Amino acid sequence: MGLCPGTKITGGKVMSGKTRPxxxxxxxxxxLAAAALRTSQSALGAYYRRLCARMDKAKAVTAAAHKLARLIYSLLSKGQEYTDQGQAYYEERYRQRVLHNLRRKA
Structure with a gap:
């Protein structure tokens, strides 16, 4: 679907990481669904906004679309329903992950 990063590597050097058109x-x-996550109060919306803070909008949209594609594939293959934990749960897990990494580095 052209949503995953490219893996052009030769001689151990990354030549390109662009997604294919x-x-x-x-x-x-x-x-389109990923771009609509901008105002969503879900965990996916928080993920998209965090990506937008780090990179430009087009790359964030592609990354969020890739996450949606993986989520849809796992739901269809396992036959489960999606339950959103919410924005607060996602941000708390992200904060705990950052604190854990800082403790490990210290």
Whole structure:
């Protein structure tokens, strides 16, 4: 679907990490859904906003669309329902992860 990063590596050197251009309609729909996460109060919305703070909007949209694609695939293959934990749960887990990494570095 052209949502994952490229892996052009030669001689141990990364030559390109760009996503491939594609005309896949499912990828376009996932990108639109990812762009709509900007105002969402869900865990995916918090993830998208955190990515936007680190990188430009187009890359954040592609990364969030890739996360949505992986989520949809796992839901379809396992036959489970998606339950959103919410924005507060995601931000608390992110804060705990940052604190754990800082303790480990210290």
């Amino acid at each position: 594609t005309a896949n309609r499912a990828a376009q729909a996932l990108r």
